Amino acid sequence: MSEKTQTSDCTRRQFFMHVSIALGSIAAVLVGIPIVGSILAPIIKKPEPEWRAVGALESFSVGGGYVKVDYVNTSPLPWAGVTAQSAAWLRRESEDKFIAFSVNCAHLGCPVRWIEGAKLFMCPCHGGVYYEDGSVAAGPPPRGLYQYPVRVNNGQVEILASPIPITTV
Amino acid sequence: MNFLKRAWLWFDDRTGLSGAIGPIAKHAVPPNTATWFYVFGSATLFTFMLQVATGVTLAFIYVPSSGEAYQSLQYITTQTTFGRIVRGMHNWGASAMILLVGIHMIQVYLTAAYKFPREMNWISGVVLLALTVVMGFTGQVVRWDQTAVWSTIVAAEQAGRVPLVGGWLADFILGGDTVGGTTLSRMYAYHVFLIPALLFVFIGFHLYLVIKNGISEFPRAGDPVDPATYREKYEAMVKKKGIPFWPDAAWKDMVFGFIVICTILVIAIVIGPPELGPPPNPSDIHALPVPDWYFVFYFAFLALMPPEIETYLMVFGPLLVGLLLFCLPFISNRGERSPIRRPWAVAIVALTIATISGLWAIGITSPWSPNFDAKPLTAEIIGADSGPLWRGGMNFNDKGCLYCHTVSGHGGQRGPDLTYVGDRLNANELTWRIMNGGLNMPGFGGTLNNQELSDLVEFLSSRKKK
Known part of the structure; x- marks a missing residue:
């Protein structure tokens, strides 16, 4: 075998090996950046919250219970279909004051129901219960229901369509 | 010599297939492995093959779009030829695979087959278990009905409890900050491309290791594993008493696999696929998202754990279980293998089965949930x-x-x-x-x-x- 091309500490064979591995790694990293970036995009790019009309001001009576209002979520894609729908529990506290809660339980996100007779929100999954002010009444939730901003704009009640609230530590 | 035989001889001469596969198929195995105790690993492989075949078939019709998947599932179930049966087999095949993976794992643990030199057999098996569980979950999500949507949200909320990166993980699972058009496409990609690709790789590796290290002989009490001598002893025993895997041992795998596959087919025909729930509308709050039966014990665990420590249990519990399983062969890779000499192993299995069954039984009735359908007092x-x-x-x-x-x-x-x-x-x-x-x-x-x-x-x- 001719090993005549040997320099001080690198043979011709080692050189080819290193070049091959380096080329493969560089190519993998180069194509990896757009691939990984594309897959991680949803956690990098956030849609702006948007106000969504949920009904005329006069359709909500003062002092009534909570009513469920539906609206389109923050990032409705053309193929989202019914999954673009979002909901909140809304109550008219006074002439110009509204309160809106997320339908997602603060425990693990299941949909809470307003029980008018009991004046409680109840979660079907793991038994979380909330009072009418959204504070925890019973069960595992670590905090009260999440509140959404509400405003009245041109005679329309509007809710700020927000992300699904995720309880973090 | 007829034409077919000549054609085969020509093909085999040019490809060398019989020379490559024959010795592997006929390799000698310990005679006490040719029993009905050794059929669960191969049965898991057969159900995996069924899942691939039925899954590909469903992908011919299924539309992985958040807005249209539900309708395509209805179409598959009610209008296509045999669609109901294929969906049924895919569903019950998943159940069977989870069940068989569990049995296979328990049997390997009880007979300590994970000990020297089969540590990597066990570890690749743990990876396969994790991948199978993820397939089960993503499979329930691509059955894109109301329960699927709420299960995705519950999964995102659990991921949200991970310290520091929880919010990112939740967004990663949802495909954004809310359920919508992006969610299902991603779940579909996991379920049909990413996880299956990993499954193929690790199943190949797992099978390679079974051939490389030889199938583990049925243990005898008083015959401990000593890494210094084990390989020599095993090879000598197989040389002296071994029988060819194909067909002397494999026929039992085929018989049991046949029964398993036919059972799945019969259940798919008689019971059919699970009913689709209401459409995947996140504003329809009349939902009670209960997972498929093999996750019901975990559902009960989430409801019953003390709220003060639930974040730790939710995040570190599964991690700890995974880590323990992963490390098992490093905790003990030598010594007695027979369950008779390993009472703690038997106790751990009994305790695990009892815990899961208990959680499962209570999860089915879910007494912690308010009963919204209760009949009023008369x-x-x-x-x-x-x-x-x-x-x-x-x-x-x-x-x-x-x-x-x-x-x-x-x-x-x-x-x-x-x-x-x-x-x-x-x-x-x-x-x-x-x-x-x-x-x-x-x-x-x-x-x-x-x-x-x-x-x-x-x-x-x-x-x-x-």
Whole structure:
């Protein structure tokens, strides 16, 4: 075998090996950046919250219970279909004051129901219960229901369509 | 020599397939492995093959679009030729695979087949278990109905409890900050491309290791594994007493695999696929997302763990279980293999099965959930059709008591049964309890007026054994 091309500490064979591995790694990293970036995009790019009309001001009576209002979520894609729908529990506290809660339980996100007779929100999954002010009444939730901003704009009640609230530590 | 035989000889001469595969198929295995105890690994592989075949078939029709998947599932189930059966096989095949993976793992643990030199067989098996569980979960999500949507949200909320990166993980699972058009496409990509690709790689690796290290002989008490001599002993034993895997041992795998596959087919025909729930509309809150049976024990675990430490249990519990399984062969890779000499191993398996079965049994009834479908109390149960007693009974129906408490068989199981509460508590105690709540009961002081309260107390006081 001719090993005549040997320099001080690198043979011709080692050189080819290193070049091959380096080329493969560089190519993998180069194509990896757009691939990984594309897959991680949803956690990098956030849609702006948007106000969504949920009904005329006069359709909500003062002092009534909570009513469920539906609206389109923050990032409705053309193929989202019914999954673009979002909901909140809304109550008219006074002439110009509204309160809106997320339908997602603060425990693990299941949909809470307003029980008018009991004046409680109840979660079907793991038994979380909330009072009418959204504070925890019973069960595992670590905090009260999440509140959404509400405003009245041109005679329309509007809710700020927000992300699904995720309880973090 | 007929044409077919000549064609085969030509093909084999040019490809060398029989020379490459024959020795592997006919490699010698310990005679005590050719038993019905050794059929569960291969049965898992057969169900995986069924899942690939039925999954690819479903992908011919299924539309992985958040807005249209539901309709395509209805179409598959009700209108396509054999679609109902294929969906049924894919569903029950998943159940069978989870079950068989569990049995396979228990049997390997009980006979300590993970010990030297098969540590990597076990570790690749643990990876396969994790991948199978992820396939089970993503499979329930691509069955894109109401339960799927809420299960995705519950999964995102669990991931959200991971310290520091929880919010990112939740967004990664949802494909954004809410359920919508991006969610299903991503779940579909996991379920049909990413995880299956990993499954193929690790199944190949797992099988390669079974050939490389030889199938583990059935253990005898008093014959411990010693890494210094094990390989030599194993090879000598196989050389002397070994029998060819194909067909002497493999025929039992084929018989059992045949029974498993045919059972799945029969169940798919008779019972069919699971009913699709209501459409995947996140604003439809009349949902009770319960996972498929093999996750019900975990569902119960999430409901029953103490709220103060639930974040730790939710995040570190599964991690710890995974880590323990992963490290098992490093904790002990030598010594006795027979379950007779390893009472702790038997106890751990028994305890695990008992815990999972217990959680499973309680998860099915979910007594911690309010019973929204409870039947209201009747005049007959109340014992009056007018007056305070009657009004109290009606309050019990209308003020939410009924969802959590049972009276004479009507109601929920969250709180104590109040059928005979009048024997336990007097009027004062009842009033105090209703007003202030306690333990897991909300206080109703702000909800009931005096009249309603006194009627309710009168009704409850009358609940006595005759």
